[in-house]
Amino acid sequence: MGSDVWVIADHAGGSPRRITLELLGKGRELADARGGRLVAVALGHPLDGLPRTLGEYGADAVLSVEHPHLRSYSTEAYTEVLSGIVRQRAPWLVMVPSTAWGRDCAPRLAARVGAGVVTDVEALWVQDGRLQARRPMYTRKVMGTVEYVGDGPHLAVVLPKVFAPAERREGRTADVEVVAVQVPEPRTRLVETRSLQRERVSLTEAEVVVSGGRGLRGPENFALLDALAAELGAAVGSSRPPVDSGWVPHDYEIGQTGKTVSPTVYIAVGISGAPQHLAGMSGSKYIVAINKDPNAPIFQVASLGVVGDLFQIVPKLTEEVRRLKAQG
Amino acid sequence: MDVVVCVKQVPDTEQPIRVRPDGGGVEEQGLNWILNYYDEHAVEEALRVREKHGGTVTVVCVGPARATEALRTALAMGADEAVHVQDPALDGADHLGVARVLAETIRQLRYDLVLCGRLATDDNASVVGPALAEYLGLPQATAISRLDISDGVAAVEREVEGGVEVLQVPLPAVFTVERTINEPRYPTLPGIMKAKRKEIRTLGLRDLGLEPGQVGAEAARVRYSRFDPPPRREAGRVVTPDSPEEGARLIAQFLQETAKVL
Amino acid sequence: MDFALSEEHRLVQQTARDFATREILPVASRLDAEHRFPAEIVRGLAELGLMGVMVPEEYGGAGMDNVAYVLAMEEVARACASTAAILSVNNSLVCDPILRYGTEPQKRRYLPVLASGREIGCYCLTEPQAGSDAASLQTTGRLDGDSWVLNGTKVFVTNAREAWVFIVYARTEPEPGARGISAFIVERDHPGISVGKVERKMGLLASSTCEVLLQDCRVPRDNLLGAPGEGFKVALSTLDGGRIGIAAQAVGIARAALEESVAYARERRQFGRPIAEFQAIQWKIADMATRIDAARLLTLRAAWLRDQGKRCTAEASMAKLFASETAMFAAHQGVQIFGGYGYIKDYPVERYFRDAKITEIYEGTSEIQRLVIARNLLA
Known part of the structure; x- marks a missing residue:
């Protein structure tokens, strides 16, 4: 069986997306441990400079597959192409980004080639010669460790932002192999891709949630949070008092009697941190709290707590975020 | 339009889920077993398809004896028939094994459309739906938030990064549904009484022409070796900045460097 | 078993x-x-x-x-x-x-x-002067041609403001006490029935509790419920079932208090740790949980007996007595566990406290339940 580690690239406009770099970063480590090559696999049409860029991020080899039917993602075309080359070349591990297309394709690919597949992967390591993966389960109340059986190929659908991205080094090159494939016309037709209007970002799905509490003093002050959220692409929520006081609609409420959220960052503004509220957001990866009261219980769960006047800090923070974004 | 819905029984994750001290699984004592939320939406969507286009709704479940109740819930919501595959040989089966069993079960049924929930709230895997589509040799769309059917073609929408894809998929096909697709109805008490009178067909691997070695633990290509509680949140730092500007800067820096959301 | x-x-x-x-x-x-x-x-x-x-x-x-x-x-x-x-x-x-x-x-x-x-619907039994001693009710009913004519005042009628169907108990025979009472089904549209004062009360604030006035209220002859003079029997057998329902209501209130208390005790930190780690809190939680379980079992048994068509008067009273006192106990402990937060309206435990109390009163006070239970043993 093979010992190569493959990374299926997620890309746009000829550039790899961040998750691809994260997979290359982790893939490098695993390939070295296994004594195999790190191979990036690029599907698309056209790929432009992507293969070369993937080399600069540390891929030893790049499989470049260009075909008009690969212009946009289709389950059938991707599964067909990937299963063909996986069967032919037998990698040890195939890392797939946990994107909408990655989650759609990987299980089907696994079924077609008879590979073990693990989704939502947050950690990958080798122990006693066997590949192990860790993943959240039961809405993150449990972490499960999964062991892959056999020698591969193994499929791992990896969550974003769990691995450090590979560094780019100009001049580093990969062996780029252009793979010619036959791709049948997919039965499924992509009619259009509508970009999402920036309406309100859904609370339960948002990566960042900005949430206000009693400290906001009135409905008009939620505009401060809206402005910050707009910069962050965040959803706006609240603890219970603003809902009870009629400042915001009921669907804002986060907590025991409202929604449960687990974003990457939860920014609690003027929220004291009652247990009923904590019950709805303590699964967040990072909690940032802004509160006047240094003894507010929210600070006990905060990754970063800032004691101060929210009416002064929040507008400054909005500006600062805008400035950092402008810098890229 | 005959619709098959694949359902799973899961513990209610709104209640505490505790890992057993030996790390071999979660404490099952006292768990409240329910029909997976996402599957509730799949059942609802199937019922709506039936209301619009006629036909039948059949629910299929692979699981232990207790899982009958999840099927009964779907029947109480209004599904017509239920098939329960249970076999001790399926202990330790992985998702591909389960998908294979579902595929063989569905082959014995009449179907124009197969619906699954996008994921099950116990293992959160999202593997069975697409794998099932592969074994049945059908087109698929995952995590759909809208389904319209006309002339044997389904128009579906699925959320992708930054947008919504609109796909046209010829039927029969397999779709996994997102929770935004609909608002499921509650099983009513008269519905529960009606469901009680319906028979749930129980099948074993042999009835499906499958061998334990093909789909059971032996065939599993992944296996859970350990379960742990999530790591406890590390105590953070609380700062009292000298100025609002400094506070804002600290937070922005945290968002960029630690949380990496900028 | x-x-x-x-x-x-x-x-x-x-x-x-x-x-x-x-x-x-x-x-x-x-x-x-x-x-x-x-x-x-x-x-x-x-x-x-x-x-x-x-x-x-x-x-x-x-x-x-x-x-x-x-x-x-x-x-x-x-x-x-x-x-x-x-x-x-x-x-x-x-x-x-x-x-x-x-x-x-x-x-x-x-x-x-x-x-x-x-x-x-709503249920009109209690009168200003006839509470626990329901058999002393004074509302009268007399037959006049094809109608019954009802006169009197009922109080503490849950749902009356919204109801269309009123089950009304009135004295139709001259005998005093339980014997002369009959039950009627009165519709809101029948002439002479009206809803009087809506009470302002401690708890159950989302349901109405009202006075119901019967002033020469005429209902069709056929709206007699059960046989004439059989009304008190109807009332008592109805209350057997009613008490089982109130017992279940009380168990629900108690459980709410317990669930809120458990969640709060886990999160609330004092002296550097969650208060759930203090034995004082643990014992409260343990006592609440134990009583709630016992109350639920009594309630389910009474319900099961009634489903079997068996007599369940004492069992229904036991369930109602124990469950309502458990609701009060659990709500009381809940407020105590929440401390100051338990006393303010941002948290639901003060509502449980207010709501729990009525379960010890309506459909027979705790004292009446004890009387029923004792009578069953001593009669």
Whole structure:
């Protein structure tokens, strides 16, 4: 069986997306441990400079597959192409980004080639010669460790932002192999891709949630949070008092009697941190709290707590975020 | 339009889920077993398809004896028939094994459309739906938030990064549904009484022409070796900045460097 | 012996739990604060079949039993005791006597509208001077041609403001005490019935508690419920079922107090650790949980007995007595665990405290329950 580690690239406009770099970063480590090559696999049409860029991020080899039917993602075309080359070349591990297309394709690919597949992967390591993966389960109340059986190929659908991205080094090159494939016309037709209007970002799905509490003093002050959220692409929520006081609609409420959220960052503004509220957001990866009261219980769960006047800090923070974004 | 819905029984994750001290699984004592939320939406969507286009709704479940109740819930919501595959040989089966069993079960049924929930709230895997589509040799769309059917073609929408894809998929096909697709109805008490009178067909691997070695633990290509509680949140730092500007800067820096959301 | 619920009972429990959690719980504190009758929720409960749980399917009900009823009551009461009170009156005190004592035309006329939630009912027994001593009621009924003419004043009538069907007890025979009483079904449209003062009360703020005035109220002769002079029997047998429902309501309130307390104790930190780590809190939680379990078992047993068609007067009283005192105990402990936060309206435990108290009073005070239980043993 093979010992190569493959990374299926997620890309746009000829550039790899961040998750691809994260997979290359982790893939490098695993390939070295296994004594195999790190191979990036690029599907698309056209790929432009992507293969070369993937080399600069540390891929030893790049499989470049260009075909008009690969212009946009289709389950059938991707599964067909990937299963063909996986069967032919037998990698040890195939890392797939946990994107909408990655989650759609990987299980089907696994079924077609008879590979073990693990989704939502947050950690990958080798122990006693066997590949192990860790993943959240039961809405993150449990972490499960999964062991892959056999020698591969193994499929791992990896969550974003769990691995450090590979560094780019100009001049580093990969062996780029252009793979010619036959791709049948997919039965499924992509009619259009509508970009999402920036309406309100859904609370339960948002990566960042900005949430206000009693400290906001009135409905008009939620505009401060809206402005910050707009910069962050965040959803706006609240603890219970603003809902009870009629400042915001009921669907804002986060907590025991409202929604449960687990974003990457939860920014609690003027929220004291009652247990009923904590019950709805303590699964967040990072909690940032802004509160006047240094003894507010929210600070006990905060990754970063800032004691101060929210009416002064929040507008400054909005500006600062805008400035950092402008810098890229 | 005959619709098959694949359902799973899961513990209610709104209640505490505790890992057993030996790390071999979660404490099952006292768990409240329910029909997976996402599957509730799949059942609802199937019922709506039936209301619009006629036909039948059949629910299929692979699981232990207790899982009958999840099927009964779907029947109480209004599904017509239920098939329960249970076999001790399926202990330790992985998702591909389960998908294979579902595929063989569905082959014995009449179907124009197969619906699954996008994921099950116990293992959160999202593997069975697409794998099932592969074994049945059908087109698929995952995590759909809208389904319209006309002339044997389904128009579906699925959320992708930054947008919504609109796909046209010829039927029969397999779709996994997102929770935004609909608002499921509650099983009513008269519905529960009606469901009680319906028979749930129980099948074993042999009835499906499958061998334990093909789909059971032996065939599993992944296996859970350990379960742990999530790591406890590390105590953070609380700062009292000298100025609002400094506070804002600290937070922005945290968002960029630690949380990496900028 | 088998303590497991049947599959359909578990499904009823789950559907009631889901509905209560998703539809009732999020608005319960606001209903309480605004003293607002939850009309939309009642409609939802009716769609589920919960407004006529034990009404047979042929009369538009769910055709289920007392066990299903108490399971659903507990779930609804866990979310909102006021809504549970509305449910309890319609099921136990209105549908039940019509089902047991009504004539076929009465069942056909009233049960479908009540079970479907199109209209709700209320129960008029208590009078200003006749509370625990219900047999001393003074409302009169006399036959006049083809009508009964009712005169008197009823008090503490739950649901009266919203009700269309009134079960009214009146004295139709000259004898004093229990013997001369008859039961009637009065419609809101019958001349001479009106709803008087709506009481301002401590708890159950989302349900109405009213005075009902009968001034030469004329109801058709056929609206007598049961035989003439049989009214007190109707009242007592109705209360057996009613008390089981109140017991379930009390268990629901107690459970809400326990669940909130457990969540709070885990999160609230004092002296550098969660208060759940203090034995003082642990013992409170343990006592609450133990009493709640005992109360639930008593309640389910009483419901099961009634489903078997067995006499359950003492068992219903025991369930109601113990469960209501457990609700009060649990709410009291809950407020104590929450400390200062328990006393303010941002947290629901003060509502449980206010709501729990009535369960020790209505449909027979704790004292009356003890009297019933003792009489069963000593008579």
